[in-house]
Amino acid sequence: MLMQNAQTLSPTxxxxxxxxxxxxxxxxxxxxxxxxxxxxxFARNAEIFGEGEPTTYVYKVVSGAARTYKVLDxxxxxxxxxxxxxxxxxxxxxxxxxxxxxxxxxxxxxVIKRSALVSLAEAEHRVSHMLWALTARxxxxxxxxxLVLIRSAQERVACFLLELAERMGVTDQIELxxxxxxxxxxxxxxxxxxxxxxxxxxSTGAIAVPTCRRIVLRDRKALKRLHA
Amino acid sequence: MLMQNAQTLSPTxxxxxxxxxxxxxxxxxxxxxxxxxxxxxFARNAEIFGEGEPTTYVYKVVSGAARTYKVLDxxxxxxxxxxxxxxxxxxxxxxxxxxxxxxxxxxxxxVIKRSALVSLAEAEHRVSHMLWALTARxxxxxxxxxLVLIRSAQERVACFLLELAERMGVTDQIELxxxxxxxxxxxxxxxxxxxxxxxxxxSTGAIAVPTCRRIVLRDRKALKRLHA
DNA sequence: CGTTTCTTTGACAAATATCAAGCTAGGTGG
DNA sequence: CCACCTAGCTTGATATTTGTCAAAGAAACG
Numbered sequence: 001m002l003m004q005n006a007q008t009l010s011p012t013x014x015x016x017x018x019x020x021x022x023x024x025x026x027x028x029x030x031x032x033x034x035x036x037x038x039x040x041x042f043a044r045n046a047e048i049f050g051e052g053e054p055t056t057y058v059y060k061v062v063s064g065a066a067r068t069y070k071v072l073d074x075x076x077x078x079x080x081x082x083x084x085x086x087x088x089x090x091x092x093x094x095x096x097x098x099x100x101x102x103x104x105x106x107x108x109x110x111v112i113k114r115s116a117l118v119s120l121a122e123a124e125h126r127v128s129h130m131l132w133a134l135t136a137r138x139x140x141x142x143x144x145x146x147l148v149l150i151r152s153a154q155e156r157v158a159c160f161l162l163e164l165a166e167r168m169g170v171t172d173q174i175e176l177x178x179x180x181x182x183x184x185x186x187x188x189x190x191x192x193x194x195x196x197x198x199x200x201x202x203s204t205g206a207i208a209v210p211t212c213r214r215i216v217l218r219d220r221k222a223l224k225r226l227h228a
Numbered sequence: 229m230l231m232q233n234a235q236t237l238s239p240t241x242x243x244x245x246x247x248x249x250x251x252x253x254x255x256x257x258x259x260x261x262x263x264x265x266x267x268x269x270f271a272r273n274a275e276i277f278g279e280g281e282p283t284t285y286v287y288k289v290v291s292g293a294a295r296t297y298k299v300l301d302x303x304x305x306x307x308x309x310x311x312x313x314x315x316x317x318x319x320x321x322x323x324x325x326x327x328x329x330x331x332x333x334x335x336x337x338x339v340i341k342r343s344a345l346v347s348l349a350e351a352e353h354r355v356s357h358m359l360w361a362l363t364a365r366x367x368x369x370x371x372x373x374x375l376v377l378i379r380s381a382q383e384r385v386a387c388f389l390l391e392l393a394e395r396m397g398v399t400d401q402i403e404l405x406x407x408x409x410x411x412x413x414x415x416x417x418x419x420x421x422x423x424x425x426x427x428x429x430x431s432t433g434a435i436a437v438p439t440c441r442r443i444v445l446r447d448r449k450a451l452k453r454l455h456a
Numbered sequence: 457c458g459t460t461t462c463t464t465t466g467a468c469a470a471a472t473a474t475c476a477a478g479c480t481a482g483g484t485g486g
Numbered sequence: 487c488c489a490c491c492t493a494g495c496t497t498g499a500t501a502t503t504t505g506t507c508a509a510a511g512a513a514a515c516g
Binding site: 070072073074076078080092093094098099121122125128129131132133135136137138139140142143144145146147149150151188228 | 298300301302304306308320321322326327349350353356357359360361363364365366367368370371372373374375377378379416456
């Protein structure tokens with residue numbers, strides 16, 4: 001459960017000052033939420049919640065990144081989404097989570113009691129509409145991601161890089177919070193294919209990969225062409 | 229728009245008696261909706277709404293089937309979902325549709341004014357929660373479908389058949405409302421692969437295909453094994 | 457009853473996965 | 487501060503899966 005995985009910071013302690021990203025930044029924002037929650041730090045790969053667990057909390061990324069995923073019996077994992085600073089996840093209309101969530105890197109999350117939101121929603125339509133809108137936005141993003149999954153490896157990786165750059169609010173250079181395995185499980189490919197595709201994009205001059213966690217978008221036009 | 233595609237029945241006419249499926253049946257149901265809408269018939273492949281159009285109506289399948297989809301620039305199409313009798317689609321939190329919808333076969337739909345729902349929601353939390361729950365359910369289903377998309381062709385087809393049988397409330401035999409091309413675009417495969425895979429499943433005795441629109445589930449255990 | 461559309465099948469090509477090995481970088485302890 | 491050690495990443499050779507192209511067969515429709 002939650003307390004077992006939360007690291008270092010108790011709910012009553014404020015987290016250490018957030019890194020580059022404030023909780024307010026980012027486009028997935030739901031500004032009204034911030035006063036309702038407490039900050040909590042999670043170690044790299046720490047479980048945030050598991051599939052089937054009660055939906056006690058809703059989360060907003062302050063710094064770091066989170067992933068939600070499902071696993072098949074044979075161990076294959078499909079990452080549904082990554083969540084970057086400012087974005088909300090773990091919100092469900094039902095009593096149980098339909099997927100699991102983990103911290104991608106050491107992360108600080110704003111943890112909000114779901115029951116507080118739900119009762120607030122019963123008093124104010126604005127809140128009620130916000131809950132609906134957050135879920136609807138996520139549905140839209142997942143549908144868009146499905147379109148990515150039917151494309152070629154090059155196209156998938158190009159889409160991924162452009163999407164990430166946009167969501168991180170940068171234009172030229174990405175600092176990847178996630179491993180190759182994470183990217184592979186998000187794009188429905190293997191790590192080898194991810195690696196080869198990055199090399200390939202680098203050799204055509206579309207990107208540069210100075211270190212394995214840093215990607216320079218050298219030729220956005222070429223990437224956008226793949227993005228279609 | 230709506231009126232151009234609706235066939236034969238004016239909104240004030242009741243539709244001809246629904247085929248095998250009543251509007252109340254099925255699990256995606258939202259029973260309270262029925263009084264609010266009018267029935268309308270759509271021809272095979274008629275557009276119900278297009279991506280980007282205003283979200284004026286919400287739809288519930290009375291008889292027949294609908295599909296929602298997105299298309300890539302190069303023409304590839306990804307079907308997000310099929311909707312069977314009793315199921316609701318076209319509900320969005322925003323003012324514009326994020327995907328397009330068409331009738332798979334000649335279908336009768338219950339057409340409900342979105343504005344009626346939204347204003348009802350402002351008065352009653354129960355309605356408000358229903359809207360949220362409907363969107364959340366759809367999110368869950370799309371996430372589950374993403375897991376299907378990372379699997380092998382055999383597994384995808386087996387999952388599809390089992391899902392359809394369950395949603396149609398049958399155990400032994402399926403009457404497919406959709407073409408091979410629809411199935412292909414739903415599962416991220418080509419029609420040739422769909423056809424070959426069905427033949428293959430037939431040769432192993434898992435299914436029988438007496439006519440191309442009828443599938444007999446001969447060995448559910450074998451299919452479930454692929455379902456994982 | 458012919459015409460058109462959809463489905464099946466075959467041969468081949470292309471893309472991606474798998475298996476195996478080597479490389480790199482980051483972290484740890486001497 | 488350096489050297490080792492481990493994780494993660496890259497690369498190569500090969501196998502498998504699925505897509506593509508082409509043609510024939512079946513079903514739906516007027």
